[in-house]
Every structure is written in structure tokens, then in C-alpha cells.
Amino acid sequence: MRINRVLLAGGTHGNEFTGAFLIKKFEQFPQLLSGYSFAIQTILSNPRAFAAVVRYIDQDLNRSFGENFSEEEDLIPYEDLRAKEIQQLFGTQGTTPADFVIDLHSTTANMGLTLIIDTEDTFTLQLVAYLSSIDPSIKVYDSGNSGRSQDSLRSLSKFGLAIEVGPVAQGVLVAEFLLKTEALIFSILDYLEKVNHGEVPSLEQQLTTYRYLKTIDYPRNASGEIQAMIHPQLQFKDYQPLSPGEPMFLSFDGNVINYEESATVYPIFINEAAYYEKGIAMCFTDKQQILDFRF
Amino acid sequence: MRINRVLLAGGTHGNEFTGAFLIKKFEQFPQLLSGYSFAIQTILSNPRAFAAVVRYIDQDLNRSFGENFSEEEDLIPYEDLRAKEIQQLFGTQGTTPADFVIDLHSTTANMGLTLIIDTEDTFTLQLVAYLSSIDPSIKVYDSGNSGRSQDSLRSLSKFGLAIEVGPVAQGVLVAEFLLKTEALIFSILDYLEKVNHGEVPSLEQQLTTYRYLKTIDYPRNASGEIQAMIHPQLQFKDYQPLSPGEPMFLSFDGNVINYEESATVYPIFINEAAYYEKGIAMCFTDKQQILDFRF
Numbered sequence: 001m002r003i004n005r006v007l008l009a010g011g012t013h014g015n016e017f018t019g020a021f022l023i024k025k026f027e028q029f030p031q032l033l034s035g036y037s038f039a040i041q042t043i044l045s046n047p048r049a050f051a052a053v054v055r056y057i058d059q060d061l062n063r064s065f066g067e068n069f070s071e072e073e074d075l076i077p078y079e080d081l082r083a084k085e086i087q088q089l090f091g092t093q094g095t096t097p098a099d100f101v102i103d104l105h106s107t108t109a110n111m112g113l114t115l116i117i118d119t120e121d122t123f124t125l126q127l128v129a130y131l132s133s134i135d136p137s138i139k140v141y142d143s144g145n146s147g148r149s150q151d152s153l154r155s156l157s158k159f160g161l162a163i164e165v166g167p168v169a170q171g172v173l174v175a176e177f178l179l180k181t182e183a184l185i186f187s188i189l190d191y192l193e194k195v196n197h198g199e200v201p202s203l204e205q206q207l208t209t210y211r212y213l214k215t216i217d218y219p220r221n222a223s224g225e226i227q228a229m230i231h232p233q234l235q236f237k238d239y240q241p242l243s244p245g246e247p248m249f250l251s252f253d254g255n256v257i258n259y260e261e262s263a264t265v266y267p268i269f270i271n272e273a274a275y276y277e278k279g280i281a282m283c284f285t286d287k288q289q290i291l292d293f294r295f
Numbered sequence: 296m297r298i299n300r301v302l303l304a305g306g307t308h309g310n311e312f313t314g315a316f317l318i319k320k321f322e323q324f325p326q327l328l329s330g331y332s333f334a335i336q337t338i339l340s341n342p343r344a345f346a347a348v349v350r351y352i353d354q355d356l357n358r359s360f361g362e363n364f365s366e367e368e369d370l371i372p373y374e375d376l377r378a379k380e381i382q383q384l385f386g387t388q389g390t391t392p393a394d395f396v397i398d399l400h401s402t403t404a405n406m407g408l409t410l411i412i413d414t415e416d417t418f419t420l421q422l423v424a425y426l427s428s429i430d431p432s433i434k435v436y437d438s439g440n441s442g443r444s445q446d447s448l449r450s451l452s453k454f455g456l457a458i459e460v461g462p463v464a465q466g467v468l469v470a471e472f473l474l475k476t477e478a479l480i481f482s483i484l485d486y487l488e489k490v491n492h493g494e495v496p497s498l499e500q501q502l503t504t505y506r507y508l509k510t511i512d513y514p515r516n517a518s519g520e521i522q523a524m525i526h527p528q529l530q531f532k533d534y535q536p537l538s539p540g541e542p543m544f545l546s547f548d549g550n551v552i553n554y555e556e557s558a559t560v561y562p563i564f565i566n567e568a569a570y571y572e573k574g575i576a577m578c579f580t581d582k583q584q585i586l587d588f589r590f
Contacts, residue, residue: 024520025547053572054349108464169403169464171568175524175545225319229470250470252320273466277348 003038003192007090007098012062012153014049015170018177019104036189037196045153048078053171055274063151091156101160102188103153104181106168108273110236113180114139116162118149123159126200129207130191139239141268146212170273210266210285217279219249219257227251230271238268298333298487302385302393307357307448309344310465313472314399331484332491340448343373348466350569358446386451396455397483398448399476401463403568405531408475409434411457413444418454421495424502425486434534436563441507465568505561505580512574514544514552522546525566525576533563
């Protein structure tokens with residue numbers, strides 16, 4: 001296996017400043033990305049949304065890939081046009097196909113540094129195990145069952161991942177998160193360099209991944225208006241176990257709504273700002289220990 | 296002095312959910328605001344911005360009051376129309392004039408629970424001293440020199456204040472902050488009730504206020520693009536002293552930019568999301584001890 005081109009994308013959501021400003025930094029200081037055995041191309045994925053400081057103009061760009069695009073140009077959402085442009089450049093059939101995509105995101109949830117993967121193939125698992133060995137605080141979220149393996153920007157190439165960092169407000173640049181994300185990018189690039197040199201390190205430790213199960217909405221009334229908030233005991237508790245009988249929501253009239261299913265789950269994206277309109281208060285995941293991910 | 300009507304406003308900035316959802320809660324449960332010797336009216340100040348989850352539609356509503364409104368209806372920004380409507384209802388010359396305005400806000404800065412006042416008259420100082428005596432963690436910010444005493448929603452009435460709570464992301468409802476803001480509202484209403492009964496408590500302790508000095512922008516290039524972030528040592532350090540020689544910004548090329556003025560200041564609104572477009576990285580304030588604020 002050889003990596004010829006890496007695509008580094010940020011601002012896929014225009015109000016997630018960590019990734020957008022990292023792309024602007026790399027474009028201002030291109031020497032930071034020189035000296036690798038593969039080409040590295042950067043892209044500010046949604047420049048119109050970044051300029052307007054919104055997640056998207058017409059629709060979520062990170063749900064706009066992999067479709068059959070319409071021919072009626074006038075009616076096409078901006079993000080469909082943009083996805084088509086990016087796909088024609090960096091997709092597997094594109095003019096400069098990317099072998100690996102790193103897409104930079106941030107969240108208002110307390111997800112620390114999270115690697116989002118869509119498959120648990122050996123290559124990907126070895127990579128994230130390597131990254132976890134460098135920084136054990138990094139979490140690995142397998143979103144494979146969520147649909148993102150078909151419609152996200154990172155689905156452009158056979159291999160890739162998203163970096164999610166938080167909690168950070170939309171439209172805000174927090175230096176600590178920019179620096180941590182940047183360090184993680186360089187660890188990924190270093191690993192890909194090792195791959196090209198046939199020097200993939202052998203790792204012995206086990207790997208923990210959190211696998212997407214389903215999404216949970218806020219309690220709403222018949223008009224769709226939210227009637228309860230994330231319970232204070234659950235707020236910012238991403239990746240921590242939620243067991244039957246524990247509080248999930250606190251209603252405006254003071255009632256506690258407990259988690260009533262039978263299995264312990266590990267909620268993530270708890271109170272993500274962008275997910276209110278999607279009807280998502282949090283995502284439930286299942287914690288998995290992967291014991292053997294070696295070739 | 297007698298209070299006949301209190302206006303409780305939220306969603307003046309549509310993406311500040313704490314206040315907006317408190318107003319929706321009070322409108323759903325009006326009995327919460329019953330039993331006072333004054334009328335309490337609630338208003339979701341900017342319903343179109345709240346529906347769109349943005350700060351404003353055309354311009355900042357909280358900078359739209361007190362102007363001479365144009366007659367050309369077609370060209371008038373939505374927020375000017377809305378300010379005019381609100382003023383015609385609750386202004387001193389309005390149909391149902393408010394004697395006291397409480398306007399609910401939130402911020403991405405680490406300002407905890409802040410009371411924003413615009414004047415240091417005896418009535419206002421006694422009120423905020425009472426509130427500080429109940430919760431000593433509350434900060435009092437006197438924005439009188441910032442322009443808000445002329446153009447903010449709270450400038451509608453002779454007396455009033457804004458409650459600012461954070462850090463919380465735009466478009467997110469954090470239960471802890473909603474509950475704290477609600478408790479503070481009830482403390483204010485209780486105090487106003489005491490005023491109407493001539494039972495204003497005599498307070499002996501001194502009061503600390505932070506007075507607006509000026510705003511500081513991010514370092515930018517000739518195109519206006521941000522070239523540096525809030526330094527990690529300053530991030531979330533609202534109300535803490537910033538002394539000459541201490542770091543303020545960290546540039547994308549790794550340089551630390553220090554505070555170089557001669558006097559220690561107390562920055563607030565550090566890294567407020569909504570202030571990037573206003574050219575404000577933080578506001579400097581001066582810390583004041585007020586020893587005698589009694590009648």
C-alpha cells in the first residue's frame with residue numbers, strides 16, 4: 001500500500017473555526033506540510049459558509065457526497081455543487097484523487113479529541129491504535145452505521161477519518177484545540193509516512209472503539225418544540241456510561257426523564273448545537289474492546 | 296418609588312437559548328410569574344432570529360433602540376422594525392410602559408453570572424448589591440461607557456439590567472445556566488417586590504463593579520483576516536487581572552503577543568463568538584470598589 005496524496009479539509013462546516021483556521025494557517029505557511037513522500041492538499045471545504053459563519057448555506061455539506069447529482073443547475077443547493085467540485089478533484093475518479101482524507105471538525109459536546117472512522121478495516125484500526133498509543137486520551141468513534149460512510153466528505157477516498165474536537169462554541173477559535181488538532185494531524189501524517197516506507201509499527205495494546213447505535217431526540221411537544229434539556233448530570237459526560245435508571249433530561253416543569261432501556265450505553269455528541277435541527281440530543285454508542293487488529 | 300410593570304425579555308439575540316427558552320417556559324407556565332404587586336410581561340424579543348438560530352436577521356437588535364427610525368418601510372432592517380414595535384409597547388411613551396427591564400443574554404466567554412448595568416445610580420447599586428449578597432459569585436459589569444445605555448433593549452426603561460451567563464455555545468441550552476438565570480430573575484423580582492413594600496434591605500458590605508474601558512480587536516492582516524488567537528493563558532480568564540507583560544494572543548506562526556499597556560485591566564467577553572464580526576476580541580474593564588451606595 002502506498003499513499004500518493006492526502007487531502008486535508010477544514011471548514012466543511014463553516015462555523016467550526018478550529019479546522020477552518022488550521023487550513024488557513026497551512027495555506028499561509030505551506031512549508032509546514034512539505035517533506036513528505038506524498039502530496040498534501042488543503043481545502044477550505046465550504047468557503048461561503050465560513051464567510052457567513054454558518055454551518056452551511058443550503059444544506060449540510062458533510063451529508064452531500066456520494067449522491068447522483070441533479071442536472072438542473074438552478075435548483076441545486078450550493079453544497080451539492082461544492083461536493084461535486086470537490087469530488088471531481090479528489091474523488092477516486094477525480095483529477096487528483098486523494099488516497100487519504102483528514103476532515104477537521106469541532107463540536108459543542110465534550111468529546112475531547114475524537115477520531116471518527118467509518119470502517120474497522122485493519123489499515124484504519126492500526127492507524128488509530130497508533131494515534132491512541134501516542135495520546136491515550138484520544139477517543140475512537142466508529143460511525144459506520146450512521147450513514148456518514150456514504151455521504152460525508154471523508155467518504156471521497158477509500159481511507160480517511162474526521163477529527164472532532166470539543167467542547168468549543170461555533171464561531172470561536174480556542175487555541176488549545178487548534179494546537180491539539182494540529183499535533184494530531186502531524187501524528188497522522190507521520191504514520192502515513194511510515195506506511196510509505198514500510199515501517200508500520202507493531203502495536204500490542206488493545207483498542208477501544210465506540211460504535212454508533214442510534215440517535216436520541218429531545219422530548220418535544222406536538223408542535224415540535226423542545227420540552228426538556230439535557231440533565232445537568234449528563235451534560236458534558238460524553239463517552240461515560242449511561243445505565244438504566246440514570247437521568248437523561250430535565251423538563252421545563254422540573255421532571256427528570258431517566259434512561260429506561262435495558263443496556264448501558266455511551267452517549268456522545270451530547271447537546272451538539274448543530275443537531276437540534278436534526279432532532280438529535282445525543283448519539284448512543286456501544287463500547288468495544290478490539291483485541292486483535294494486527295495484519 | 297413604585298414598580299408597576301416589569302418587562303422580562305429573552306432571545307434578544309436569537310441564538311442565545313438560555314433566555315429564549317426561559318421566556319418560552321414562563322409563557323408556558325405563567326403562574327410562575329404571578330403574585331407580585333407589579334405586572335410582569337415577557338417577550339421573545341427577536342422571534343425570527345430565534346427561529347433561524349442566528350443572533351439577528353439584518354442587524355443587532357440590542358444596538359437598534361433609541362434611534363430615529365426611518366420612514367422608508369421597505370428599507371428598514373427587521374430589527375429596527377422590531378425595536379420600534381417593542382418601544383411602542385414598553386418604552387416610557389409606550390402603551391404599557393415598563394418601569395424595569397430584565398434582558399436575558401448568554402456568552403461564549405467565561406463570565407459566569409454577570410449583571411450588566413449602565414448607570415451607577417443608588418437604586419441600581421442597591422439592587423445589584425442585594426443580588427451579590429445572595430450569590431457572591433455574581434459579577435457586576437457597568438457598561439455605561441460602551442454605548443449600550445443608548446441603544447440596547449434595556450435602555451427602554453429608566454431602570455433595568457441585562458443578565459449575561461456563560462460560557463455557553465450559541466444555539467445550545469445548558470440546564471445549569473437556565474436554572475441559575477431563573478433563580479437570579481426571581482431574586483430580582485423579590486427585590487422589586489420589597490421596593491414596592493418599602494422594605495429595601497440595608498446592606499453594609501462594599502460592592503465591586505467592573506467598568507467598561509474599551510474593546511480590543513484580534514491582530515489582523517491587511518485583508519482583515521485574523522492572525523492570532525486568544526492566548527491559552529487568557530482564554531476563559533474573564534474578570535481576572537491582566538498585567539503589563541502578560542500574554543494576550545498567540546499568533547498562527549507561534550509568536551506570543553503580550554499586553555503592553557501600563558495599567559492592570561480586567562478583560563471580559565474574552566473570545567465571545569458574536570464579537571468577531573464587531574472587531575472585538577475582549578473588553579477591558581477597570582475594577583472598582585464602591586464603599587457607600589446607601590441612600
